[in-house]
Structures are given as structure tokens and as C-alpha cells.
Amino acid sequence: MGQSAAVCDQKTEFEIVRDWNGFQQVLLRVPSGASARVCLYGGQIISWRNERGEELLFTSCKANFKPPKAMRGGVSIYFPQFGHYGLLGQQGFTRNKMWSIDCDPPALHPNDSNEKACVDLLLTPLDAELKCWPHCFEFRLRVTLSMDGDLTVISRVRNINGKPFSFSFAYHTYFSVSDISEVRVEGLETLDYLDNLCQRERFTEQGDALTFESEVDRVYLGTPNVVAVLDHEKKRTFVIRKAGVPDMVVWNPWERKAKNMMDLGDEEYKQMLCVDAAVIERPINLKPGEEWTGRLELSAVPSSYCSDHLDHHLLGVM
Numbered sequence: 001m002g003q004s005a006a007v008c009d010q011k012t013e014f015e016i017v018r019d020w021n022g023f024q025q026v027l028l029r030v031p032s033g034a035s036a037r038v039c040l041y042g043g044q045i046i047s048w049r050n051e052r053g054e055e056l057l058f059t060s061c062k063a064n065f066k067p068p069k070a071m072r073g074g075v076s077i078y079f080p081q082f083g084h085y086g087l088l089g090q091q092g093f094t095r096n097k098m099w100s101i102d103c104d105p106p107a108l109h110p111n112d113s114n115e116k117a118c119v120d121l122l123l124t125p126l127d128a129e130l131k132c133w134p135h136c137f138e139f140r141l142r143v144t145l146s147m148d149g150d151l152t153v154i155s156r157v158r159n160i161n162g163k164p165f166s167f168s169f170a171y172h173t174y175f176s177v178s179d180i181s182e183v184r185v186e187g188l189e190t191l192d193y194l195d196n197l198c199q200r201e202r203f204t205e206q207g208d209a210l211t212f213e214s215e216v217d218r219v220y221l222g223t224p225n226v227v228a229v230l231d232h233e234k235k236r237t238f239v240i241r242k243a244g245v246p247d248m249v250v251w252n253p254w255e256r257k258a259k260n261m262m263d264l265g266d267e268e269y270k271q272m273l274c275v276d277a278a279v280i281e282r283p284i285n286l287k288p289g290e291e292w293t294g295r296l297e298l299s300a301v302p303s304s305y306c307s308d309h310l311d312h313h314l315l316g317v318m
């Protein structure tokens, strides 16, 4: 797959490719060999590979690329609603929409260096969206792959409406793991969470790091800006750094639910863990003309590296 079609202007470095199903994708590549693919359908990140070509995001072998379904895997954007926490359909509507590429994007930071591959996608509501959510917005999604292979996703939502609106949001992120029973999440200890499996009842996390032996679907509240997903078997740690997205969803459907999901293989729950940086407990309120920014930065590092540096990362603030 992957017929190269175009390269955009000097500010960005990406190719536009098409997959077998006809959707346009943007391929980001850096000289080290790391790469990422972003699909214009849903603004979804469908692949993130390190310099050795290893896939870091999970994609189900039964993933469905046909609208109106979102593809099971990668990183999807949930906006303006998370789950059933609102009046819209599950997870809002942005993951089912066609985004466009901005070929002349503004600099977000004055020190934005050229040493990375980057693309800006844009979404503005059509009449159909305005009927179910009557608020005019511009959503700018910037996906950046740095020279060392780190993936940064910055969402900017601007109110271009005459009235205020509020929304919730999530970066629904499927990490690829060797075996869920070998995985540990660090950084969420002692925090309060809402348990989606118990009518969103509020609990406090006890004990050490999170490990997994059954279905989990929790919204951790007021989480630190750095959280780590350690995969012992792979000797790999995902470091999640974030800003503007205080909550964190941890989800694995486990065996019984996986068997009932058409787009997930019966055993595939073992190879995935969703850890979503999100805004759920306190939705964002935007007045006319205001803009909100939510940032997610993902790194995959050898676990040996982490033993020395992780504590520092976990204490760090972006």
C-alpha cells in the first residue's frame, strides 16, 4: 500500500498517500527511519513506528475502515463529547469526519524548529454537525514527529460562534503491548477515578502501579502531566506527557467484551491498552473568540533507560 502523491510546502515535510480503501493519509517520516501515518478520515493517527520499523500503536486485525465507523486502534479524537457523558452519540462526532490539510499552517511556538515532520489538519462543522451540536468551531490538529521519533499531537479548538459552548475531549490512544498481563501503568497511584463499570462511582486508587487481570474502564481525575506505561516483556516504556488534558482514561475490554466486538479479534485484548489523555470531569468552556489547547507527547524508550530517568519524568511538569 502507499502510493506517494505529493509533498507539501517547505514549512512541513510530509507525503500524501492513499491506502487500499481510498482514504487519504499523511505519511510523516524523519531521517532516523521513524514514521507516523495520519488518516484524513477522523483525523486518526493510524500508525507510529520507531526507527527500527516497530509499530508502537495497536491496530486490530479486524479494524473496519468504512465510515461511519472509526478504525479500532491508533489515536482517535473524541470531541465534543466523551463516551455517553452527554447528549450526542458515543464519543462525539470528530472521529467520523473528513478533515482537511492546512498547507500553510501558523507557527504555534516561536521556537518551532524545522527538524521534524509535521502536518496540520483542520475541521470545521458542516450543516449535519450543526444540527446535532449547534456551535461553530475550528479544530486544528497538529501532528509532529520529532527527529528522535517522539510523536506530539496538539489540538486547538477555537470558538467562532457568537455564543459560549462547552465540550469534553479525549485522545483515545491504543498502545501496542506484548501481553496485557506484563504491563504496568505508573503515575496514577492514589488518585480518584470514576469507574465506568460501576455507573461512574468514584473510588480512590490504592496500592502501587496499575496492573491488569480483568476488564478495566476508568476515568482517573486530575492526573499528573507525565504517566508511564511499562511493558516488561518488550522492555519498553511509553512515556505520556500532556498539558491541558487533566484526566486519563484507562481501558481494556478483556475477554468477554472483546468477543462481542465485531472489530476486535477474540484474543487481541491482550496486545492493547488504551490510556487516553482527556478532559471529562470539568468540560472546557469557551467564550466567543477564545481558544483551548490540549497537548499530548508520546515517547517509546527502552525500560532500562526508564529505571534511571522515569522518576524524574514522573515528577516533571511540561
Ligand SMILES: O=P(O)(O)OC[C@H]1O[C@@H](O)[C@H](O)[C@@H](O)[C@@H]1O
Binding pocket: 083, 090, 091, 172, 196, 217, 218, 249, 251, 274, 276
Ligand atoms: O468502542 P468505542 O466507542 O471506540 O469505545 C471504546 C472504549 O473507549 C474508552 O475510552 C471508554 O472508556 C470505553 O467505555 C469504551 O468502550
